[in-house]
Amino acid sequence: MRRPRWQRIVAVVAAVLLVTWSTLRAVAGIVLDRWWFDTVTDTDVWSTIVGAQVQLAFAAAVITAVVLGTSVLLPLREYRDPSELSSMVIRYRARMGPAHRWVMLGLAAFLVVRIGHAAMDQWQSWLLFRHGGSLGRPVPALGGDLGSYLFQLPFLTVVSGWVRQLVIAGAALAIFGYAVSGAVHLPVSGRTSSGRAITHLGILGAVFSVLQALDYLLVRRPGFAFDRQGAFDGPGFTDLTVGIPLMWVLAVAALATAAAFVFTARTGRWRPALILVGGWVVLHVLATTVIPGLVDRFVVHPAEAARELPHIAHNLEATRSAYGLEAVAIITAPIADGLTEPLDPVIAGDLTRVPLFRTDQLVSALQVLQGTRATRITDVDLDRYDIDGVVRPVMLAARNSSRGDLPEQGWVQTHLVYTHGDGVVAVPADVPDEDGRPDVDALATVLVPARPELYFGENLAGWYAIVGTRRTEQGGAVFAGDTGIPIGSWWRKAVLSAAVGEIEPLLSAELTEDSQLLYRRDVRERLAALAPFLTFDGDPYPVVTGDGVVWVVDAYTTASTYPYSQFSSAGSVGATGLHGSFNYLHASVKATVDAYDGSVHLYRTDVGGADDPVLDVWERIFPGLIEPISELPEELRSHLHYPPDLLAVQTELLGRYHVTDAEALFSGTDRWSVSTAASVAVGEEPTGPAPAVSLFMPPVGPQAEGHWVAIRPYSPGASGNPAAGRDELVALAIADHDDPEHLTIVVIEDRPGRQVATPQIAQSAIDADPAMARLFTLLNANGSKVQFGPMTPIPIGDALVWTRPIVVSGTATTTVPRLYGVVSVSNGLVGLGDDVPQSVNAAVNAVSAR
Numbered sequence: 001m002r003r004p005r006w007q008r009i010v011a012v013v014a015a016v017l018l019v020t021w022s023t024l025r026a027v028a029g030i031v032l033d034r035w036w037f038d039t040v041t042d043t044d045v046w047s048t049i050v051g052a053q054v055q056l057a058f059a060a061a062v063i064t065a066v067v068l069g070t071s072v073l074l075p076l077r078e079y080r081d082p083s084e085l086s087s088m089v090i091r092y093r094a095r096m097g098p099a100h101r102w103v104m105l106g107l108a109a110f111l112v113v114r115i116g117h118a119a120m121d122q123w124q125s126w127l128l129f130r131h132g133g134s135l136g137r138p139v140p141a142l143g144g145d146l147g148s149y150l151f152q153l154p155f156l157t158v159v160s161g162w163v164r165q166l167v168i169a170g171a172a173l174a175i176f177g178y179a180v181s182g183a184v185h186l187p188v189s190g191r192t193s194s195g196r197a198i199t200h201l202g203i204l205g206a207v208f209s210v211l212q213a214l215d216y217l218l219v220r221r222p223g224f225a226f227d228r229q230g231a232f233d234g235p236g237f238t239d240l241t242v243g244i245p246l247m248w249v250l251a252v253a254a255l256a257t258a259a260a261f262v263f264t265a266r267t268g269r270w271r272p273a274l275i276l277v278g279g280w281v282v283l284h285v286l287a288t289t290v291i292p293g294l295v296d297r298f299v300v301h302p303a304e305a306a307r308e309l310p311h312i313a314h315n316l317e318a319t320r321s322a323y324g325l326e327a328v329a330i331i332t333a334p335i336a337d338g339l340t341e342p343l344d345p346v347i348a349g350d351l352t353r354v355p356l357f358r359t360d361q362l363v364s365a366l367q368v369l370q371g372t373r374a375t376r377i378t379d380v381d382l383d384r385y386d387i388d389g390v391v392r393p394v395m396l397a398a399r400n401s402s403r404g405d406l407p408e409q410g411w412v413q414t415h416l417v418y419t420h421g422d423g424v425v426a427v428p429a430d431v432p433d434e435d436g437r438p439d440v441d442a443l444a445t446v447l448v449p450a451r452p453e454l455y456f457g458e459n460l461a462g463w464y465a466i467v468g469t470r471r472t473e474q475g476g477a478v479f480a481g482d483t484g485i486p487i488g489s490w491w492r493k494a495v496l497s498a499a500v501g502e503i504e505p506l507l508s509a510e511l512t513e514d515s516q517l518l519y520r521r522d523v524r525e526r527l528a529a530l531a532p533f534l535t536f537d538g539d540p541y542p543v544v545t546g547d548g549v550v551w552v553v554d555a556y557t558t559a560s561t562y563p564y565s566q567f568s569s570a571g572s573v574g575a576t577g578l579h580g581s582f583n584y585l586h587a588s589v590k591a592t593v594d595a596y597d598g599s600v601h602l603y604r605t606d607v608g609g610a611d612d613p614v615l616d617v618w619e620r621i622f623p624g625l626i627e628p629i630s631e632l633p634e635e636l637r638s639h640l641h642y643p644p645d646l647l648a649v650q651t652e653l654l655g656r657y658h659v660t661d662a663e664a665l666f667s668g669t670d671r672w673s674v675s676t677a678a679s680v681a682v683g684e685e686p687t688g689p690a691p692a693v694s695l696f697m698p699p700v701g702p703q704a705e706g707h708w709v710a711i712r713p714y715s716p717g718a719s720g721n722p723a724a725g726r727d728e729l730v731a732l733a734i735a736d737h738d739d740p741e742h743l744t745i746v747v748i749e750d751r752p753g754r755q756v757a758t759p760q761i762a763q764s765a766i767d768a769d770p771a772m773a774r775l776f777t778l779l780n781a782n783g784s785k786v787q788f789g790p791m792t793p794i795p796i797g798d799a800l801v802w803t804r805p806i807v808v809s810g811t812a813t814t815t816v817p818r819l820y821g822v823v824s825v826s827n828g829l830v831g832l833g834d835d836v837p838q839s840v841n842a843a844v845n846a847v848s849a850r
Contacts, residue, residue, distance in 0.1 A: 028498035035485045035492075036519050040530055040600055043625040049532075052127050053120040061116035064166060068108040070200070071170040075177025076101055078194050089180055104177060111169070115162075122158050124533055129155035132617045139563045140314050141240050142225055149561045150584075150614060153222055160215045167208045174200060195268060202265030205273060209258035213251040221247040225563035226583065230308075232315045232665075233583065234564035237307040238295045246287035253280045305666060311564075313662035318564035322584040323650060325657055327607055329742070334749040335729075336799040337756045338826030339844045347796060348837035353696045355382060355393045355429040356789050356805045356819055358680075362427070362438055365816040366397045369440050370425040374418045374474060376402035378459055381541035382429055382694055383639055384708050384737075387446060391708070393429035393696070394443065398542045398549065398595070400457035411504040412471060419465035419473050419518070421454030421595075424542055424549060436808075436819040451548035453477050454595045458540060460522040464500065468514040481597035484516025523551045523593050524577075530600055531555070531625065533618050534589055538576025543639045548596045550636060554643035555589035555602070557614040558582040566653065573652040574689070575645040587643035587741075588612045589626065592636060603629045607741035608646075642710060642735035642743065647692055650743060651712050651733045658731075658745055672714040672730055678763035678804070682776045682786040690759050692735065693790045710735040711793050715758055729756035729800070732793065746795075759791045762802035762825040769830040772823065775806075779820065785811050789819075794840075801826045801843065803836050 030050075037046035093100070132151025139146055178184035178197040224235040224243055235243070257280050260273040300307045320326050343351065359380040367377040380397045387394075399422040406418050425440060426447040433439035453475075455465065466487070467479035487493055487505070496517060497506040505511070520526045523540045537554040556577075560567070562584040570578035578585075588609035592601045604626050609615055619626055655672040656665060664670050674689035692710040714731040729748060736742040748756055757765070766772050780786045789805030802825040809817040824831050824839035831842025 024498050025501065028495045031495050032485070032499040032519070036529075039483055039485055040526075040598075041625060043622050045530065045622055045625065048127070048621060049123060052123040056119040056122055056126055057116040060119035060162075061112050063163070064112045064115045065108075067166050067170040068111055068173060071174035071204075072104045072108045072177060074196065074200055075174060075181050076104065078178060078181040078197060089182065092180060100180060104173070108173070115166070119162075122155070125155040125158060127621050128614075128617055131621050132613075135613050139225065141311070142222065142235060142244075142563060144222065146563065147613065149222060149225055149563050150559055151617065153219070153561050157219050157223070160211070160219045164208060164211050164215065167204055167211065171201065171204045171208070174204065198268045198270075199265045202261045202263075202273070205261035206258040206265065209254045209261060213254035213258070216247045216251040216254065226561060226567075228567060232308075232312050233566045234311065234315045234318065236311050237300050238292050240311070242292055242295050243287075246291065250280075250284060250287055253283050256280075305663075309662050309666060312666050314564045315566060316657065316660070316662055316665050318562060319566040319583075319653065319657050322562045322565035323568075323653055323657075324586055324608055324646075325650060325654060327741070327743070328650065328654065328658075328745060330658060330745045330747065332747045332749050334751070334798050335746070335756055335795065337754065337828070338801055338847065339796060339799045339840070340827075340847065342841050342844055343796070343837055347698050348841075350696060350698045351794065351836045351840065353390075353392055353430045354792055354794065354803060354836045355395075355695060356432065356822070357395065357429065357438065357807065357817065358790050359395065361787065361789070361807060361809075361817050362395055362397070364814050365438055366395075366425050366427070366440070368814050368816055369438065370397075370399075372399055372422045374402060374406050375399035375422045376405050376459075377425065378402075379539070381539070383541065383543070383641075384696075385426075385447060385544075387428075387443070391696075393694070393708075394447070395427045395429045395438070396447070396542055396544070397425045398454060398457055399423055399425065400454060400459055401463070402459070403463060411502065412508075412510065415464060415466050415504075416469050416471040416510055417474055419455060419467055419479075420477060421457050422475070423449060423452030423454070424544060426544070432819045437816050447544045449544050449548045450546065451596045453479075454549060455479065455518055456521045456523060456526065456593055456595050456598045457542075457551070458523060461525045463521060465518040465521060466505070466511065466515055467518060468512060468516050469510045470512060471510045479516065479518075482516075483597040483599060484518050487511065487515050487517045488513035518598065521598070523553060526593060526598065526600065527553060527555070527591050531589075531591075531602060531622075533557075534591075534602075535579070536577050536591065537643060537645050538578075539644065540593075541641075542595065543636055545633075545635050548594065551593040551595055552636065552639065553591040553593070554587055554645065555591050556643070556645065557584075557586050557588050557612055557618075559584035559614055566657070568649050568653065570645075573648045574691075575648045578645050578649070584614070585646065585649055586612045586615070587646040588615045590629065590632065590640065592632075601631075602626045603632045605629050605741060608643075640740040641694075641708075641737040642740050644692070644710075647710060647712070647733075647735050647743070651692075651714075654733065654745060655714065655718075658747075668718070671718055672716055673718055675713040675715045675729065675758040676727075676760050678759040678788070678791045680788055682767075682780050686760060686763070690791070692733075693792050694737070695792055695794065697734070698794070698796055707739070708737040710737065713758060713793060727758050727761055729758050732795070732800075756800055757802060757825060757828065759793075759802070762791065762804070765825045765828055766804065766823055766830055772830060772832070775832075779806075779808050783811055784808050787817065794836075796840075799826075801840055803839060806832075 034046050128151045133147055134145045135147040137146040184197045221244055224239040227235055227239050230236060257276040260276045264270055264273045359382055362380045363377060371377060377397045377399055380395050383394055383396055384391050385394045401418060401421045406413055426443040427438040427440055428442050487496055493506045497503055520529055524536050527536050534555040535558050540551045540553040542549050543552055560582050565583035567581050567583045569581050586608045588605055590603045590605060602625060606629055651674055659665050659670055677686050677688050677690040679686045690713055692712045694710045697707050697709045712733040713729055715727060716730045731748060732746045734744045734746060776786050787807045787809055789807055791802060791804050794801050794803060803822055805822050806820040807817045808820050809815045821832050821834055822836050822839040824843040826843035827847045829843055829846040831839050831846055833839035833842050
């Protein structure tokens with residue numbers, strides 16, 4: 001039924017208004033984005049990114065318009081007499097009428113816009129394609145330069161997939177259009193198809209075939225470099241001896257099919273093309289599935305070592321290079337399972353600095369003890385600070401603004417009043433108060449930032465603030481920086497209103513000529529917008545400096561096209577900031593964000609960034625954006641740490657790739673896995689690998705002072721195969737935070753009959769001790785729950801002891817944990833004390849008394 005004219009007018013006006021409003025919002029967002037970049041960096045990041053996006057959008061839209069436009073317009077010109085049509089087409093024509101033309105044109109226009117917009121997302125691969133060149137590193141067996149795999153292949157892969165799908169979509173539209181117009185009929189129908197239609201479809205078939213041939217040679221053939229079929233990623237015997245030659249065969253078959261389609265376009269005869277398409281499909285299945293499978297089964301498997309060892313050697317070399325494993329020092333040392341003599345007084349003094357609480361245990365506790373209005377503590381970080389001339393571990397928590405904790409909701413309160421967080425909470429990590437609780441008073445006057453207002457922090461994504469208004473900010477604070485976006489004029493207010501979809505910025509009487517917009521206040525959101533080519537660690541940590549608070553974040557370059565390199569998955573290793581799968585990872589950048597004014601700096605590291613070809617290209621694209629690490633202020637340098645996500649990935653890979661011999665890698669006889677974690681509370685089962693534990697490692701040899709390190713233990717065997725592992729300690733990964741690009745693997749010298757305890761063995765000794773069992777039964781009752789602090793391995797000379805704080809907390813949702821004591825395990829026996837030295841000596845005395 002035809003709708004009244006006024007309804008159609010209203011629908012058209014509504015559609016126009018909706019499109020206009022969406023366009024205005026998009027334009028306003030672009031303008032606001034440009035203003036934001038101008039306040040963050042002098043490097044022309046915005047223009048470079050937008051320029052690349054415009055190039056891709058224009059090229060994709062033009063190509064799509066040509067392919068789809070011809071596939072729509074040409075069939076519309078071929079309308080035939082209804083007597084030549086099938087009954088189904090006649091019914092379709094009768095129902096659609098002139099609307100068919102507009103549906104086809106509208107669909108093509110929609111796809112042009114949609115594809116053009118989607119193409120903008122590939123700006124990073126496009127810039128790498130344009131600016132990345134040869135690295136002078138040939139790829140063994142496959143040929144070509146490493147640079148072509150890292151920089152050219154990703155973009156070629158995207159383009160190849162897109163253009164082939166576009167041709168298929170164009171062919172589908174053309175076939176449908178010609179069928180409706182009556183220009184194309186099935187051969188069995190007895191009707192004659194239009195010569196123009198056959199020519200058009202033949203050309204599309206030929207184009208697709210040529211594109212597929214190029215895909216075989218330019219994408220699939222080099223793509224064998226990342227084959228993930230077996231235990232070792234990269235091309236193996238089958239890929240190199242069968243797979244690559246067959247790609248050439250398939251390319252020839254595709255070109256022959258293209259020639260057949262050209263023949264069809266010229267003569268109108270489909271039979272040769274259809275026969276070759278069928279043969280090509282069969283050959284494709286044989287070449288990609290059947291033949292490689294047969295070669296694997298009957299040629300490779302019976303003599304796998306002889307066939308695969310040369311290629312596994314390439315995998316070993318590439319993996320060690322792609323993840324920076326070559327820089328990891330591996331040493332062997334004799335380590336005994338526990339001490340036989342009481343602690344030296346000097347060592348005992350160092351052990352008083354062992355952290356006693358886990359960071360996750362203090363989040364709700366510090367919120368209860370030191371929370372303030374409109375803020376929330378959501379994360380606690382462990383760091384070290386010079387306290388009265390002694391470097392000690394400190395738990396630091398930022399009071400970030402919390403939208404859900406505002407006492408009043410409303411646009412003014414949300415954006416003009418509660419604009420900032422409220423400083424930090426610092427507690428000693430090594431000493432509780434007299435009641436065993438976190439000592440919130442010990443450092444209350446020591447680590448106090450000069451500017452406690454945290455305008456930039458965590459969990460602020462999408463939450464903007466406006467400062468310099470007529471409304472008084474919380475606590476009477478006045479923003480003294482000039483790093484915000486000026487929004488004093490009506491024009492800038494209008495842009496902000498359109499960009500965020502709120503009318504208040506334009507109409508509010510609270511804004512003045514001096515008002516500034518603080519935009520992208522979340523640390524990771526801010527960094528990701530400035531340097532989207534980097535991947536940022538999931539746990540930014542605050543550092544208290546002489547001026548205020550600075551957020552420090554580790555940043556990584558990643559890739560998934562490094563030939564022969566083993567793939568890692570962020571989820572499988574517990575990395576918090578990485579995502580997806582990758583086979584190249586360098587911790588090349590340290591990023592800082594001032595919590596007060598949002599100033600951002602990116603520093604290139606000396607080791608991870610020294611040989612990073614990916615970062616080299618990005619520095620050519622954005623010159624001046626990244627500074628040398630020598631420019632990092634000294635007061636921040638002393639708070640750097642080994643990148644946690646890199647440590648998670650490297651320690652996982654080093655379980656296999658600590659070897660330097662392909663035979664050892666293939667056989668797995670020297671394979672390790674990260675030891676299983678000890679349980680975190682009485683009665684709970686342990687799950688997952690042991691986390692890295694930070695502590696001050698006692699001095700070793702002539703070293704005058706212990707280093708602040710993170711330690712992660714290894715057990716022999718494969719973590720994915722419990723039956724293959726043994727519950728003993730085989731090595732320790734020690735990441736030096738004081739030299740934050742130095743990782744050492746200490747391999748425990750094999751001593752027959754002398755096994756060193758793992759976290760689980762140490763925990764089982766604690767659980768099995770009769771005195772500890774009675775104590776846990778007593779403490780774990782009447783509304784209390786026994787938890788444990790970090791299970792900490794402490795190397796002391798040529799021995800290793802395990803220490804673990806006993807923490808008692810309530811069962812309520814919000815509770816403050818209390819340290820009951822510290823238990824240590826030495827030579828399989830347990831000692832309890834008020835602090836770490838006492839508990840270690842108690843365990844040693846238990847051994848002596850045995």
